Amino acid sequence: MSLLKEKGFSPLFFILILLLSCGAFITTELKIERISRKKIPGSSIIYIPSGKYLKYATFGYSSLLADLIYIWAIQYYSDTSIEERFKYLDHIFSIISELDPHYLDPYEVGAVIALYEAKNPDLSLQILDSGLAKNPQQWIFPFEAGHYAQLVIKDYKLAQHHYRRAMEIDGSPPIAKRLYANAAFKVMDFQTSWRTWLEILQTTKDERIKKIASNHLYQVKAAIDIDIITNAIQKFRERYQRNPIELSHLVRAGFLESLPKDLDGQEYLYDPSKGEAKPPTIPWKR
Amino acid sequence: MAVALKIENLHKSFKVGFIPKKKKILKGISLEVEEGEIFGYLGPNGAGKTTTLKCVLGLIFPEKGSIEIFGKPHLSLQAKEKTGFLPENPYFYEYLTALEFLNFYGDLFFKRKKERKAKADELIQLVGLEQWADLQLRKFSRGMLQRIGLAQALINDPSLVLLDEPLGGLDPLGRKEIRDIIVKLKKEGKTVFLSSHILQDIEMICDRVAIIHNGQIINQGSLQNLVSEKILSTEITLSGVDTKELKGLGECFSIHGEKILLKVFEDNKIEKILALVQEKKGKIHSFIPRTETLEDLFVGMVKKR
Amino acid sequence: MKIRAIASNTFKEAIRDRILYLLLFFAAVTIISSRILALLTVGDRVKIIKDVGLASLSLFGALMAIVMGTSLVHKEIDKKTIYTLLSKPIHRSQFILGKFFGLILTLFMMLLFMSLIFLALVFSYTFTIDWNLLLAIFLIFLELSLITSVAILFSCFSTPILSSIFSLSFYLIGHLSWGLETLIQKINPGPVKVLIQIIHLLLPDLENFNIKTEVVHNLPLPSHLFIFAPVYGFFFTLFCLTIASFIFRKRDFI
Numbered sequence: 001m002s003l004l005k006e007k008g009f010s011p012l013f014f015i016l017i018l019l020l021s022c023g024a025f026i027t028t029e030l031k032i033e034r035i036s037r038k039k040i041p042g043s044s045i046i047y048i049p050s051g052k053y054l055k056y057a058t059f060g061y062s063s064l065l066a067d068l069i070y071i072w073a074i075q076y077y078s079d080t081s082i083e084e085r086f087k088y089l090d091h092i093f094s095i096i097s098e099l100d101p102h103y104l105d106p107y108e109v110g111a112v113i114a115l116y117e118a119k120n121p122d123l124s125l126q127i128l129d130s131g132l133a134k135n136p137q138q139w140i141f142p143f144e145a146g147h148y149a150q151l152v153i154k155d156y157k158l159a160q161h162h163y164r165r166a167m168e169i170d171g172s173p174p175i176a177k178r179l180y181a182n183a184a185f186k187v188m189d190f191q192t193s194w195r196t197w198l199e200i201l202q203t204t205k206d207e208r209i210k211k212i213a214s215n216h217l218y219q220v221k222a223a224i225d226i227d228i229i230t231n232a233i234q235k236f237r238e239r240y241q242r243n244p245i246e247l248s249h250l251v252r253a254g255f256l257e258s259l260p261k262d263l264d265g266q267e268y269l270y271d272p273s274k275g276e277a278k279p280p281t282i283p284w285k286r
Numbered sequence: 287m288a289v290a291l292k293i294e295n296l297h298k299s300f301k302v303g304f305i306p307k308k309k310k311i312l313k314g315i316s317l318e319v320e321e322g323e324i325f326g327y328l329g330p331n332g333a334g335k336t337t338t339l340k341c342v343l344g345l346i347f348p349e350k351g352s353i354e355i356f357g358k359p360h361l362s363l364q365a366k367e368k369t370g371f372l373p374e375n376p377y378f379y380e381y382l383t384a385l386e387f388l389n390f391y392g393d394l395f396f397k398r399k400k401e402r403k404a405k406a407d408e409l410i411q412l413v414g415l416e417q418w419a420d421l422q423l424r425k426f427s428r429g430m431l432q433r434i435g436l437a438q439a440l441i442n443d444p445s446l447v448l449l450d451e452p453l454g455g456l457d458p459l460g461r462k463e464i465r466d467i468i469v470k471l472k473k474e475g476k477t478v479f480l481s482s483h484i485l486q487d488i489e490m491i492c493d494r495v496a497i498i499h500n501g502q503i504i505n506q507g508s509l510q511n512l513v514s515e516k517i518l519s520t521e522i523t524l525s526g527v528d529t530k531e532l533k534g535l536g537e538c539f540s541i542h543g544e545k546i547l548l549k550v551f552e553d554n555k556i557e558k559i560l561a562l563v564q565e566k567k568g569k570i571h572s573f574i575p576r577t578e579t580l581e582d583l584f585v586g587m588v589k590k591r
Numbered sequence: 592m593k594i595r596a597i598a599s600n601t602f603k604e605a606i607r608d609r610i611l612y613l614l615l616f617f618a619a620v621t622i623i624s625s626r627i628l629a630l631l632t633v634g635d636r637v638k639i640i641k642d643v644g645l646a647s648l649s650l651f652g653a654l655m656a657i658v659m660g661t662s663l664v665h666k667e668i669d670k671k672t673i674y675t676l677l678s679k680p681i682h683r684s685q686f687i688l689g690k691f692f693g694l695i696l697t698l699f700m701m702l703l704f705m706s707l708i709f710l711a712l713v714f715s716y717t718f719t720i721d722w723n724l725l726l727a728i729f730l731i732f733l734e735l736s737l738i739t740s741v742a743i744l745f746s747c748f749s750t751p752i753l754s755s756i757f758s759l760s761f762y763l764i765g766h767l768s769w770g771l772e773t774l775i776q777k778i779n780p781g782p783v784k785v786l787i788q789i790i791h792l793l794l795p796d797l798e799n800f801n802i803k804t805e806v807v808h809n810l811p812l813p814s815h816l817f818i819f820a821p822v823y824g825f826f827f828t829l830f831c832l833t834i835a836s837f838i839f840r841k842r843d844f845i
Contacts, residue, residue, distance in 0.1 A: 014837045021833060025826035026792050032799050032819045040808050046638045049631040088633060300845065343678040345844045366680035373674040379600070381607050393596035394679050438675055 044072065048092060058099065066100035073106075077113050086118035093127055097134060107131030107141060111148070121153050125162075132165070139172035146179060156186040174204070178212070185220060190227075194220045215283040218263040222279040225260035229268060229277045232256045243275035288356065290446050290477035291319040291342065296351035298337060311337050312348070313501040319479055319494075321356075321445075324472050326492035327481040328580075330588055333498045335481040336374060339450050343371055355446060367395075370444035374451040376435040380424030384415055384434050387423060391441045409437040412470075414463065429460040436467065447471060449480040453487050465491055485580045489513075495580075497587055504587050513583055517575045520550045522559060526568020535559050545571060593681050597689025598696065605659050605697040614658070618651035618705050622712060637716050641807045644709040645727055648702065649801070652735045653762045655701055659694055660742025661754035673844065684836035691743055691832060695736050702732055723806045726817070733824040734800035738762055740831035741795070747838045765797030795827055 048069065058065055073092055077085060093110035096103065107127055115124035125145050132141040146162035149155050163180035166172050181196035197220060201213035229247065232255035236244050239253070247270045250256045261267055266280045296315040299308045311334050319325040329335050340346040342353055344361045353360035356368055378387060385406055392402035410419050413433040418426070426434065432452060439447055452468070453461045461484070468478050469491055482488050488495060489509065496506040505512060522536070525544040532538065535558055536550035550556050563570055605611070625643035629636035667673040677683065706728050713724065741761050745754035764771075771791045778784045799820045805812050 011837075014833055014840075017833045018830065018837070021826045021830040022793075025823050025830060028819050028823040028826065029792060029796055029799070032796070032816065032823060035813050035815050035819070037813060038804065038810055040804060040810075043804065043808065046632055046635060046642070048633045050633050054631065091633065300843075340674075340844065343674075345674060345677055347841060347843060363680045366678070369678065371675060371678040373671060375671075376675070377670040378672055378675070379604060381604060382600075386603075390596060390600050391675070391679070393599075394593050394681060435675070442679075 044076070045088065048088065049095065050091075054095065054098060063100040063103065066096050066103055066106075069099070070096050070103070070106050074109070077117065086114075086120070089114060089118055089120075090123050090126070094130070097127075097130055101134035104131070104135065104138060104140075108144065111144065115148060115152060121148060124148055125158075137169060137171075139166045139169040139176065142166040142169075143172065143176055146176075146183070150179075150183065156183045159183045160187060160189070174200075174209070178209075178216075181216065185216070185223070188223075190220055190224050194224070214263070215286055218279070218281070218286065219283040221263045222268075222283070225262065225268065226277050226279070228256070228260060233275050233277070237275065243272050245272050246270065247277065288321040289318050289354075290321045290356060291317075291325075291479060292352075292354045293317050293338070293342070294352045296338065296341060296348050296353065298334075298341060298346065298348045311501050312341070315351070315498065315501070315503055317496045317503060317506055319446075319477060321477050322472065322475055323493040324468060324478045324480070324491050326488040326495035327479065327498065328483075328485065328488060328495055328584060329481075329498035331483075334501045335498060336450055338498070339371075339448055339479075339481060342448065343369070367442060368445045370439035370442060370447045372432075372435045372439040372447075372449045372452055374454065376431055378423050378431065378434070378438075381422060383420045383422050384410065384426075385419045387434065388437060388441060391438050395442045405441060405443075409440055412440070413437045413467065428455045429457065432456060432460070432464065436464065440471075444476070446477045446479065449478065451482055452480055453482060453484050461487060485584060489580045497584060499588050505583075509580070513578050513580055518551075518578050518582070519576050520556055521572070521574045521576060522548045522550060522556075523571040523573075524548065524559070524563050524568055525571065527562055527566050531562060531566075532559070535562075593685050594689045594692065597676075597681075597686060598692035601663065601690050601693025602696045605663065605694060606700065608659065608662075610658055611655055611697070611701060614651050614655050615701060615704060618647050619708050621647045621651070622705070622709050626712060637713070638807050640713060640716060641721075641724065642803060644713065645724070645731070645803045645806070648705050648709060648728060649731050649734065651705065652698065652702055652731060653738050653759075656694070656698055656735045656739040657742045657755055657758040657762070659697065660739045661746040661751045661758060663690060663694065664743060664746040665751045665754070668844065677844070683839045687743065687747075687832060687836045687839055691740060691828075694739050694743070698735050698739065699732065702728065702735065721806070723802075723812060726812065727802050727806045730800040730802060730820060733821055734797055737795055737797070737800075737824050737828050737831075740828040740835070744831045744835040744838075747835045747842070761795060762797065765795045766801070768794065768796050768798055796823075799823055 069092065073096070076082065077089075079085070089110070093106055093114075096106045096110075107130070111124040111127045111131075114120050114127060125148060128141045128145040128148075132138060132145075135141070142162040142165040146159045146166060149162055150159035160180060160183035163176055163183055167176040167180050177196060177200055181193050181200065184190075184193040184196065194217065197213050197216045201210055201217065204210055204213065229250070232250045233243060235255045236250060236253060244250055244253070247259055247268065251259055259267065262279050262281070264281065264286070268277045269280050270277050294316050296312050297310070298312040299310045301307065302309045315334070315338055327335055327338070337346060341348045342355070342360055344366070355365035358365040379390075382390065388406035388409060389402055392405055396402045396405065410416055413436055415430060415433055415437070418430065423431070423434065432455075436449070436452065439449070449468075452464055456464065465487060468480070471478055480488075480492075492509060494506075494508045495512065496503050498504070521539070523545055525546065527546070529538060529541070529546060532546070532548060535555045536548040539547040539549055541547075548559070550559060560570070562568075622644050625640045625647075628643060629639045632639055667676070673686075676686065710720075710724065713721065738758065738761070742754065742758040745757045749757070768791065771787070771794075775784060775787055775791065778787065799816070802812060802816070804810070
């Protein structure tokens with residue numbers, strides 16, 4: 001050992017220690033890698049701020065924070081292994097909208113997540129509503145809301161309400177109005193439907209749309225007329241205990257002032273055995 | 287006489303510049319320092335003095351050549367235990383006090399606290415810093431740093447003391463003090479190897495010198511042998527004689543009013559001048575024969591190259 | 592012993608460095624502000640305090656280790672205090688070891704201060720002492736020792752700024768090793784894959800010293816880790832210091 005101290009440690013000694021320690025730490029590392037460590041999915045939720053103090057915390061970087069939270073939220077909600085991940089969905093998206101009300105993507109995406117993943121259509125519409133409230137010029141929000149209401153919730157009244165809001169915004173696509181009119185028809189608000197389809201017919205320059213509008217008008221008129229006719233048949237039956245043989249008898253009996261004709265001026269078809277009237281033409285085949 | 291330090295054929299190059307170019311600093315240095323003497327190592331800036339010293343101390347590794355300290359290889363622990371070193375322009379741990387500083391170095395040699403403390407006190411006294419023993423080093427002046435550095439170099443009671451420019455940046459009083467300490471070390475039987483620019487001091491205390499220039503030793507030997515006793519010229523200050531009459535006798539250096547400073551090279555001319563002054567009833571104010579100084583030798587040698 | 596002398600000298604020097612106290616201040620601020628961060632969150636508040644606290648200890652500890660490690664050796668060379676030291680009968684490797692031990696002693700003190708602030712804060716919330724936190728801090732200390740050795744290694748041949756950047760990169764890479772693992776999985780087998788696997792094994796895996804997830808979420812601690820992690824740290828540190836000594840051995844001090 002004293003000889004070693006005299007000459008100084010030779011390079012061989014160093015290389016030996018080097019190789020030994022290298023081998024040792026690599027072996028240990030391989031052993032450690034085999035130890036299983038639990039990863040907690042969704043543990044990052046503890047970092048999501050609560051809305052209360054948010055105003056004080058952001059120091060002017062609120063839109064940046066909104067971006068970060070939004071990006072995080074997308075990753076978070078895509079991870080199906082996280083249990084109960086929709087617990088704070090509305091909270092998170094309301095935070096994003098609070099931080100940056102004019103950031104549009106989160107409203108749409110949040111609504112999609114709420115509807116299809118969390119299966120919470122009310123929340124979905126709520127998100128879209130708040131989007132519209134903060135961004136009154138964005139027709140896309142009520143437009144999508146109307147679609148969700150119509151196609152998923154199947155609530156035509158709600159759909160009508162949304163479509164109306166959409167069509168009233170400048171720049172919204174013409175189809176919004178048509179969807180509105182159609183929804184009105186479906187909830188049997190025939191007056192509104194008729195009025196709207198008429199407007200569409202008169203204002204459009206597109207031949208195809210004129211045709212569509214006219215077909216719908218036919219349908220609405222037919223519905224209105226058949227309603228009236230059916231009412232009259234009802235009264236006839238009450239009086240005479242039988243269906244009228246012809247529709248014209250309804251006029252003769254005084255239950256109708258005149259016999260309504262369809263939009264093309266044709267008479268409605270009538271089946272006396274059933275006591276039902278129906279339009280002579282199918283609207284789409286005109 | 288034992289050889290304290292023996293350097294044989296020392297070569298060292300460095301790679302200098304962005305595109306490394308080999309620059310040879312030491313081109314075959316050989317010298318011998320005998321035990322108990324004060325050896326001076328002289329040379330202009332960049333000659334390789336500090337490089338040589340660092341090779342001796344194992345701070346730099348030479349390419350070729352050997353160095354022995356008291357017969358042992360210079361990198362061995364035994365050699366280092368007998369050596370003490372004071373670097374040029376020393377900086378030390380600023381936050382330590384003088385005593386703590388010496389204690390730290392002492393810690394490397396002495397295991398017992400008592401011994402360390404005794405040695406530290408002794409050295410502080412030797413270099414005359416008792417007053418400032420508890421002052422932090424960052425508050426020390428240049429001269430004080432040199433002195434505490436010298437103390438540190440002596441902490442292990444070395445037989446060979448290597449000093450790199452120990453007198454640099456000191457005022458005349460400081461230089462005298464250090465010179466006195468060096469002479470004292472010699473009296474204690476230690477060998478001192480010092481490199482310096484200040485030739486007057488070297489002349490005063492060194493026994494032998496070596497002159498290094500451009501990485502080579504151009505002259506080596508005892509001062510007596512190198513610097514002849516020959517009188518080179520005589521400087522005479524006189525008055526009362528007209529300069530015209532002095533023409534041809536000597537070089538007129540300066541004239542202050544009446545006094546003329548004359549430099550005379552030949553001996554026979556001196557007699558003529560003295561006769562002239564007596565004749566004109568003038569006055570000799572001073573008469574100084576100048577022998578060759580180390581400086582003359584040095585400048586002469588360096589200029590030749 | 593000579594190493595001890597150098598170590599205590601290094602400790603005295605390092606502990607007086609003002610940068611350390613600046614970093615200590617920032618660490619304290621971060622730990623205390625985790626309390627405010629906790630106010631802002633949705634989930635369990637204590638979890639955030641523990642998480643942020645441990646992360647601060649690790650990060651600021653690493654910064655201290657890097658700052659001290661890279662400057663200390665370089666300062667000695669720059670200020671030439673190293674000349675008088677190396678001309679004494681000591682081995683250059685003793686110098687390196689002395690510096691290392693002095694530095695980890697300093698780190699220990701700094702970590703102690705930071706931990707006290709952290710644990711006091713946690714105690715003020717939970718009114719219990721979580722021993723797992725102490726274990727986590729112990730592992731952080733091992734991690735810092737490893738980083739110190741890396742910093743010292745770099746400072747043996749590089750300027751403080753470059754050494755700091757390299758050391759900091761090693762710290763970040765050490766914590767992002769999962770990224771490298773993902774990369775390895777996606778590459779086709781072949782020489783490139785083997786090369787990257789070798790690099791992955793040679794780079795320090797600092798996640799071995801990180802039990803934050805287990806501690807914060809009250810999961811059982813992996814017991815084998817407490818045997819293997821110190822062993823890993825020891826050998827990796829030995830590896831770095833050996834390389835440092837090796838580089839230092841034949842270095843010319845111009």
